[in-house]
Amino acid sequence: MRIISLLPSATEMVCAVGAQDELVGVSHECDFPAGIPGLPILTRTRTTLPKASGAIDVAVREMLKDAIAVYEVLVDRLRDAKADVIVTQDLCDVCAVSLDDVHKALKELGTGDVNIVSLKPTLLQDVWDDLRRVGVALGREAEGEAAALDCEARVRAIGQRSTTALAGAKRPTVLTIEWIDPVMIGGTWMPELAQLAGGEALLAEPGVHSPTVGLDELSAIDPDVVLIKPCGFKLERTHEELDLLQQRLPWDTWSAVSKGNIYLADGNAFFNRPGPRLVESLEILAACVLPDEFAEYRTKHKDSLQRIAPDLSIVGL
Amino acid sequence: MLNRANALYCLQPTRTLDMPSRDHAPSQDDMLQPSLSVTHNKSRAIRALDPSSVTWVSTAKNYGRYENEGGQYDDLVTHLKTIKTW
Numbered sequence: 084m085r086i087i088s089l090l091p092s093a094t095e096m097v098c099a100v101g102a103q104d105e106l107v108g109v110s111h112e113c114d115f116p117a118g119i120p121g122l123p124i125l126t127r128t129r130t131t132l133p134k135a136s137g138a139i140d141v142a143v144r145e146m147l148k149d150a151i152a153v154y155e156v157l158v159d160r161l162r163d164a165k166a167d168v169i170v171t172q173d174l175c176d177v178c179a180v181s182l183d184d185v186h187k188a189l190k191e192l193g194t195g196d197v198n199i200v201s202l203k204p205t206l207l208q209d210v211w212d213d214l215r216r217v218g219v220a221l222g223r224e225a226e227g228e229a230a231a232l233d234c235e236a237r238v239r240a241i242g243q244r245s246t247t248a249l250a251g252a253k254r255p256t257v258l259t260i261e262w263i264d265p266v267m268i269g270g271t272w273m274p275e276l277a278q279l280a281g282g283e284a285l286l287a288e289p290g291v292h293s294p295t296v297g298l299d300e301l302s303a304i305d306p307d308v309v310l311i312k313p314c315g316f317k318l319e320r321t322h323e324e325l326d327l328l329q330q331r332l333p334w335d336t337w338s339a340v341s342k343g344n345i346y347l348a349d350g351n352a353f354f355n356r357p358g359p360r361l362v363e364s365l366e367i368l369a370a371c372v373l374p375d376e377f378a379e380y381r382t383k384h385k386d387s388l389q390r391i392a393p394d395l396s397i398v399g400l
Numbered sequence: 401m402l403n404r405a406n407a408l409y410c411l412q413p414t415r416t417l418d419m420p421s422r423d424h425a426p427s428q429d430d431m432l433q434p435s436l437s438v439t440h441n442k443s444r445a446i447r448a449l450d451p452s453s454v455t456w457v458s459t460a461k462n463y464g465r466y467e468n469e470g471g472q473y474d475d476l477v478t479h480l481k482t483i484k485t486w
Contacts, residue, residue: 103458117455121462 084221085167088113089126089156090179092210092358093170093202093217099359100218100226108164110154110179112315115352115360125160126180129153136313136324137264143177154180156188166197168220173203174357175292178314204357205290207272211235214359230359237362238279241369241377245281248376255307255372257282261314261355263327266301267293269312269354272361276354280369281376282308302333308371309339311391312350318389321347325395340393346371347397349387370400457485 087108088094094113097106103118108125129152132139146153153176169189173182182201189197200220204210211231218227257277259269270293274284285304286296311328313321334340348354353364367388370380381388381400392398457480464477464486480486 104461117450118458118462120459121465121467123466 085165086221087125087161087164087166087169089169089171089185090202091115092356093172093200094119095356095358095360096214096217096230097170097221099214099230100221100223102221102223105221107166108160112179123160123164125157125164126154127157129155135264136262136327140262140265147176152181152184153177154184156180156184158188158191161188162192162194168198168200170200170202170217170220173201174205178355202357205271205292207238207275207361210272210357210361213357234359234362238365241365242279244376245279245369245373248373249281254278254281254283256285256304257368257372258285258304258306258309259287259354259368260309260311260332261293261350263311263313263321263324264331265295266297266331267295269293269310272357273354276361276365276368277372279365280372282368282372298331298333302336305337306339307344309337309345310348310368310371311346312348312354314355315351316349317351318347318349318387321350322397325391328391328395334393343390343392343398344371345391347389347391353387374400461486 084102084105085107086097086102086105088097088106089110091110091113094106094109095115097103098116103116106119106122108123109119110126111124111128112126113119113122113124129146130142132142143153169185171182171185172179182199185199189195189199198220200217202213202216204213211234214231214234215224215227218224218230221227257280259273259277261267261269261273268286269284270287270291272289274287274289277284285306286294286300309332311321313324328334328345337345339345348364348367353360353367363384366377366380367384369377370384370388374381385400388400389397390400460476460480464473464480467473468477477486
C-alpha cells in the first residue's frame with residue numbers, strides 16, 4: 084500500500100501500526116520517528132512566517148481572515164506519489180494543510196480513487212480511536228488495536244497511580260500554556276492529561292479548543308503548577324521568548340513562580356501532536372504535577388522538560 | 401549530496417542504554433541500587449533499545465528511492481539489495 088501522511092501525528096500513527104515502510108510522502112513538519120528523512124515532502128508553508136510569537140499570531144490570523152490557507156499541497160509531488168491512502172486532518176487550519184486543500188489538490192489531479200482518512204481528535208479517546216481507524220484504513224486492524232490498547236493501558240496506569248498517590252488530598256491546580264503571545268491555554272485533550280497527572284486544569288474545558296486569555300483573567304488565578312509548551316516550538320525556540328513571560332503572565336504575583344513550579348516543555352514533539360506520544364506527554368506533565376511520585380519520568384524526559392527560576396534562568400529539575 | 405550521504409552514517413540510536421523500558425520503568429530506589437550484569441538485565445536493556453541500524457536502513461531506503469535522480473545513491477541501493485533490505 085502507498086501511504087501519504089500530511090500531519091506529524093498521523094505519521095507517528097502510521098509508524099505505530101507498523102506501516103512506516105509503506106509511506107511514500109509526508110508533510111514538511113513530519114520529523115518523527117527516526118527514519119522519516121528522505122521521504123518526499125508534499126506540503127509547505129505558503130509564505131514565510133515571522134519569527135516572534137506575537138507576529139506569527141498576527142500573520143496567521145490575517146491569513147485565515149482573508150481565507151488564505153497557511154499551507155499548501157505540492158500537487159506535482161502528490162501526483163508522483165500515486166497514493167492509495169492519504170491520512171490528513173480536519174482539526175486545525177494552523178497545524179497542517181486542511182482537508183479542503185487535500186480535496187482540491189486531488190480534484191486538480193483528477194484522482195478519485197484515493198482513500199482519505201481525516202483525523203479530528205479533540206479528546207484523548209478520539210486519539211486512541213484514530214489509531215484504530217488508521218490501522219483499519221491501512222489493512223492493519225490488529226496492529227492499530229494493539230497500539231491503541233497499549234496507549235490506553237499506559238495512560239490508565241498513570242491515572243491510577245496519581246489517584247493513589249494523592250490519597251484524597253486536594254489536586255494541585257495546573258495551567259498549561261499553548262502559546263505565549265497572546266497567551267493561549269492548552270485545550271482539547273490537555274485538561275484530561277492534567278487530571279490523569281493528578282492535577283486540576285484551570286481555564287480550560289476538555290474537548291474545547293485553546294482559549295485566548297488576557298492578563299486580567301490570568302491574574303485572577305494562582306495555579307500551583309504552570310507548564311509552558313508552545314505549539315510547534317522546541318525548547319531552544321521557546322528560550323528565545325522567555326522575556327515575554329514576565330510581560331504576558333502575572334509573574335510577580337503567581338506563587339508558582341516563587342516556588343519554582345514553572346516548567347517548559349518541548350511543545351513541538353509533545354502535547355500538541357494528537358498521536359501515540361500523548362502518553363509520553365502525560366508522563367512529562369505527571370513529573371511536574373506530582374514530582375515525588377513520578378520522579379523516574381523526570382529522568383526519562385530530562386531533555387524535553389526544564390524548570391524556570393523567578394529570574395527566568397533555567398534551573399535543574 | 402556527498403554530505404547528505406555521509407549524514408546517513410551519523411544517525412544516532414533512538415534510545416540510550418540508560419533509558420528505562422516503559423514496561424519496566426525502575427523506581428528511583430531501583431536506579432540507585434547497583435545491579436548485577438545478568439542475562440535478565442541484558443534482556444531488559446535490549447528490549448529498551450531500538451537498534452540504530454533499523455533507522456539507518458529505513459532512511460537509506462528513502463534516499464535510494466526518492467532522492468536518487470542523479471544516481472548518486474546507486475551504490476547504496478546495490479548494498480541494500482545485497483543485504484536483502486531493499
